[in-house]
Amino acid sequence: MTPKSIILHIVRNKVIEDSRVLRAAKAVAQAFPNAQVTCLGYTNDSKHDYSIGSVKLSIVKVSTWPLMPKIISRFMKYLHWHYECVKEFSDKPVKVIHCHELVPILISLHLKYRTGCKIIYDAHELETECRTNRFDKSMKFFYKLVEKVGINSASTMITVSNSIRDWYSEKYPRAEINVIYNCPEVSVDTQTTTPIQVLNDDVSFIYCGAIVPGRGIDLYLQTFAEHPDKMLYFLGDGTLVETVKQFSAKYKNIEYLGKVKPDQVVNALKIADVSLCLIEDTTLTSRYCMPNKLFESAVAGLPLIVSDLPDLREFIETHDAGWVTDYEKSDLGKVISSLNKADISAKSQNLSDFDQLFSWDAEQYKLIDIYTQLLEKEMPL
Numbered sequence: 525m526t527p528k529s530i531i532l533h534i535v536r537n538k539v540i541e542d543s544r545v546l547r548a549a550k551a552v553a554q555a556f557p558n559a560q561v562t563c564l565g566y567t568n569d570s571k572h573d574y575s576i577g578s579v580k581l582s583i584v585k586v587s588t589w590p591l592m593p594k595i596i597s598r599f600m601k602y603l604h605w606h607y608e609c610v611k612e613f614s615d616k617p618v619k620v621i622h623c624h625e626l627v628p629i630l631i632s633l634h635l636k637y638r639t640g641c642k643i644i645y646d647a648h649e650l651e652t653e654c655r656t657n658r659f660d661k662s663m664k665f666f667y668k669l670v671e672k673v674g675i676n677s678a679s680t681m682i683t684v685s686n687s688i689r690d691w692y693s694e695k696y697p698r699a700e701i702n703v704i705y706n707c708p709e710v711s712v713d714t715q716t717t718t719p720i721q722v723l724n725d726d727v728s729f730i731y732c733g734a735i736v737p738g739r740g741i742d743l744y745l746q747t748f749a750e751h752p753d754k755m756l757y758f759l760g761d762g763t764l765v766e767t768v769k770q771f772s773a774k775y776k777n778i779e780y781l782g783k784v785k786p787d788q789v790v791n792a793l794k795i796a797d798v799s800l801c802l803i804e805d806t807t808l809t810s811r812y813c814m815p816n817k818l819f820e821s822a823v824a825g826l827p828l829i830v831s832d833l834p835d836l837r838e839f840i841e842t843h844d845a846g847w848v849t850d851y852e853k854s855d856l857g858k859v860i861s862s863l864n865k866a867d868i869s870a871k872s873q874n875l876s877d878f879d880q881l882f883s884w885d886a887e888q889y890k891l892i893d894i895y896t897q898l899l900e901k902e903m904p905l
Contacts, residue, residue, distance in 0.1 A: 531553075
């Protein structure tokens with residue numbers, strides 16, 4: 525029996541919590557039922573092989589070298605992952621590799637050489653422009669070279685914002701570049717069981733996402749500590765959760781709600797009135813970002829407070845979907861102090877049809893069009 529054609533999604537993480545990769549893989553699997561869609565991931569823990577619907581997840585366990593210098597340890601882990609990926613798929617009928625982020629580019633190129641497949645390069649951010657530590661800065665030239673080879677070898681490219689597309693278009697004028705936003709899947713379940721501590725009838729705010737350094741967590745905590753009449757919820761997980769919990773124990777208006785599955789985020793957000801989406805302008809990738817929580821919040825009907833960055837400002841002003849402020853405690857404090865229920869209601873009305881305009885149900889057709897053009901008559905819809 526002829527084996528099924530394979531579409532690979534490669535990403536350097538455990539996949540299971542990468543909502544963008546899973547959304548894309550599930551959409552492609554539904555559109556091309558005659559293909560085997562596989563997400564090929566990476567972990568330091570135990571190896572996992574399982575399925576989500578018709579999408580297979582193959583998570584490679586890589587060895588660790590904790591006693592080696594950081595640069596050597598990272599390189600060895602990558603080599604192990606590269607070897608395992610190529611060994612598994614070099615003799616299989618791979619038709620398309622959807623390369624998520626920069627790191628898997630060399631694996632994708634190696635497999636293209638072995639199988640003759642086509643490559644989609646999906647830049648979730650400007651990865652060559654987000655290196656801040658000393659090691660990554662020293663590797664920037666190498667990253668740029670790898671990405672250049674990858675883009676020139678890819679059949680097409682995808683990214684997440686208009687500004688990032690424009691940046692790549694200037695660097696690579698011959699590249700075909702598409703924008704697919706990080707829009708959420710909207711669950712049919714409209715209920716949430718998240719426990720809520722209602723402080724009062726005033727406006728409440730929520731931050732949703734990774735609770736880690738560089739995401740404005742300290743800014744939110746310090747600001748709301750000085751505004752005890754304004755309720756702040758945190759929804760997510762990360763290394764700063766304990767810091768959030770410490771503030772929650774001290775301040776009654778700060779509450780940590782835990783985390784929910786990616787497809788439940790939109791419903792969970794509805795517990796608050798306003799969503800916080802402040803990004804510090806430290807690198808080009810942060811300046812040009814269009815994060816998941818922007819669309820998740822808008823689809824949930826929550827107006828947003830965003831940083832004064834080009835794409836965020838354009839989004840808010842185009843849809844009259846919230847307020848723009850500087851990334852400063854005093855400026856954020858002024859905005860949250862000035863808002864009332866009437867302000868929120870007016871902005872929320874402008875978001876009433878966002879579940880149709882900016883949900884994944886609407887956005888996924890761009891992705892299917894890309895695949896259809898690449899595969900032509902090889903794998904009909």
